[in-house]
Amino acid sequence: MPNALRADHDQMDKLIGRLATLQASAFLDGVRANEPHFGLAVPRLKVVALDRNSRAVASVSFGAGRGPDYYATCRYLGTPFLISAIEVEPFRARAENLAAR
Numbered sequence: 001m002p003n004a005l006r007a008d009h010d011q012m013d014k015l016i017g018r019l020a021t022l023q024a025s026a027f028l029d030g031v032r033a034n035e036p037h038f039g040l041a042v043p044r045l046k047v048v049a050l051d052r053n054s055r056a057v058a059s060v061s062f063g064a065g066r067g068p069d070y071y072a073t074c075r076y077l078g079t080p081f082l083i084s085a086i087e088v089e090p091f092r093a094r095a096e097n098l099a100a101r
Helices: 009-021 085-094
Strands: 024-027 045-050 056-066 069-073 081-084
Touching: 009 045, 009 056, 009 085, 024 069, 045 085, 056 085, 069 085, 081 085
Parallel strands: none
Antiparallel strands: 024 081, 045 056, 056 069, 069 081
C-alpha cells in the first residue's frame, strides 16, 4: 500500500466506526464503477482497514467530485454511489493522525 502505516488502536476504532456509518446520498444503479468520469479506476482516496493477517475487513474508494458529493464504491455493494464531501473529509484529514507514534 502506498501510504500504509501501523495504526493507533483507538484511532482505528474511530475510523472503523466512521466506515460503518457512512451514508450514501444516492446509489447509481445500472452503471459500472470503472466508467472514467467516476474517477474510481484510480481513486483520489482509498481507505482499507486490514486485520492482523493483512486481510481487508473494510474498504471504500472515493473518486471524482460531483457538486457537494464524491463518487464512491466498495466491493460489498458492487455499484457506485454518491457520498457527501463532508463525510469524506475526515478520512483525508486524519490519515496521518492514525499512525501509532
